[in-house]
Amino acid sequence: SSSSSAGLITVDDRCRSDQSCVFYGAVGRPLYLQLPKEDYLQLKKINSGTTSDVVFLYRNKKIRINHLDQRWEFNNETKTMIITRAEKEDSGRYRLDSFNSTGFNTGPYSLHLIIEAGVSSVKMTNSCFSITERKVHCSSDGDQIQFSWTLDGIPHNQNLTDGNQTLLLGERSTGNFTCTVKNHVSNGSATVIIEPCPEALLLWFSLEMFVLVWVLEIIVLLALLGGFHIYGRIFRKRSIKRNSRSAESLITVDDQCRSDQSCVFYGAVGRPLYLQLPDEEELKLFTIKSDYYSDRILHFKNKIIIGKPSDPRWEFNTENKTMIITRAEKKDSARYRLHTYNSTGTNTGIYYLQLIIEAVVSSVEVMDSCSSIMERRVNCSSDGDQIQFSWTLSGTTSGSRLTDGNQTLLLDKDYTGNVTCYVKNYVSSGSKTIELQQCPGKINLIFTELICTGEELLYEL
Template sequence: LLVQDPVVCRFTESKLCYVALGQQLHLQMPLEDAFNLKITDKTFADHIILKYRKSQSNPPTPHIPGWQFVNDNKTLILTSAERNNSGTYTLETFDAGGERKDSYTLQLKIKGLLAQDPVFCRFTESNQCYVALGQQLHLQMPLEDAFNLKITDKTFADHIILKYRKSQSNPPTPHIPGWQFVNDNKTLILTSAERNNSGAYFLETFDANGTSKGIYTLHLNIKEGSLDQDPVVCRFTESNNQCSVALGQQLHLQILLEDAFNLRFTDMPFTARTILKYRKTQSNPPTPNIPGWQFVNDNKTMILTSAERNNSGTYTVDTYDANGSSKGSYTLQLNIE
């Protein structure tokens, strides 16, 4: 977790801040003449973290271990988040005369990967599987007479993980470290997910005579941070046209209820790509053209299962009526932090 980018939270942007256990947090203060920062912990006890006055000759030192104060940009840095850092943070600001200006609150939630339940994925249910870095995965195999399981990694190299034959006297041992095979329920267990476990997994099944029965594919995505955050919900009709999502967090992007729309994405190099074309008259809902997105037809919502940095950019939705006439265009700036 220590190799993750730090989480950046601000009192002026949101009332919630999620940080993984062991991750670094940058808590940015507004540029005021004076402020007091305190935490109310889970026992409802108040603790002063910092009292800042612009007139001080030396920058103040935080009263709680683990925090550092950077005077140049008024940022408090939590080097490695602990569970006891969870709580309600209250910031009171003052003008140069000592008059109170504003009060802000921020709820800091520290999420521990070790306390998460394992993720269960099956080849017969979905072609995508998302696991947090360090989390446990149970990969359930179908109950067949024989199967071969291999991974194609990001370099397009193939690696055999397991060859199973029901006729074997002893259950096989996985060829890749970190995996365990439980013969009783035909489950492969990845004890602690690493980045190099990401890739395409191919499972070929056979009958008792060795004849191939079918091939299944599953894309395993190992994500930084905790997967148990609430999803961010953004709409194109929001007043500020901005949407901020944490790296690895889920996004629900709600589209307007129109007869037709085109959704396109312009990334940082200013390359425009179409993500989805929707027409109410289609017999089947469309599939997004960019990996990682899912479209829920019932409520016209695009779901980004786990936000990546390359999802940052400008999203434009062009809407149309039943006759194909334009009704309007909306833009939204998506920022992955």
């Protein structure tokens, strides 16, 4: 089963700071953006640190600039912007400027909108894979999903692996096991009844033990052969880590993250990420699973790691108080909370941050087609998450006649020259340039057809 509800976003005083409010909407579901009830409202989508596009302007009870996408509708009476069917391309940072009837600036407001695919197709599988242990695995579609379990209605948080997707049980475990899957916009669940594993598995015990011993022998041999090589690589990696950090993603947890509203940081899939924590004597880092539940992933006190991350990709450097994700993955995307204490045990702060891991821009392709006698289309495509497109014509920025979320550029059929498509997201960028030649003309066909009428024809080239 799964459930979600239409999203209502209220733009209020929490969004007045430069740090954006973070709101979530579900793909394919309506989203209601309640704007302040002022006489002048201007909504901009921020493309980068210095550029933005006006997507909506309301002044003196009239809509002066309407959103180009018909999915965006504005209710004059309630001052509500309605996205009738949210899509991932709606994700982004927005700025709202508002003025009252006297012209006094009552804003600005900053917000960050993230559209996620809802939870769907929750499935569970059960397998008795050894004589002493069985696995119950849960899978689901959706963005930034999180898993939790109950046994006969009681929360079950032990023996979980694979980001809580897999539950490890004894071969004689029984009961109703429920997997609950959720993200910021929806949730779903599935339940299976677990019976004891068949006793026939005992027949395979001898064979499994033989195979296990054989595999262990091979592992020991490989470890002996590669041990010195692995140690050398680790030593070299640690010795150069400080020098190479400036080229990767560095996140600094500072006073901006002290409010309940999370700081938002981005990382790239497959690349290292450095989380610079405050220089305090005791640090406790948690992953926030819900409003009432969180997992502790690090406890550092008196220069000793008391509780370390279970994922080997997460490493903590005790000298400079840096948490290192050696190879970021999308499952690292989550809300985190950090508690810090000084040498006397006094709580020096609680920090909140939102980490979003994105796939980088790759495989940028540009295609040209002369679609009609008067017009040609140049289309750009790319892999990556939350990508944005921009264009230049022979090195000059082009912002007109763009469609399909800026993916398609409409040009006059006679245009020739270099066209460059730039693709970017929060973690990377890419581009591709093609040279446009003259479109094949249709002048001869038209000329012949007109001359057959017998009338005089004047055709200017």
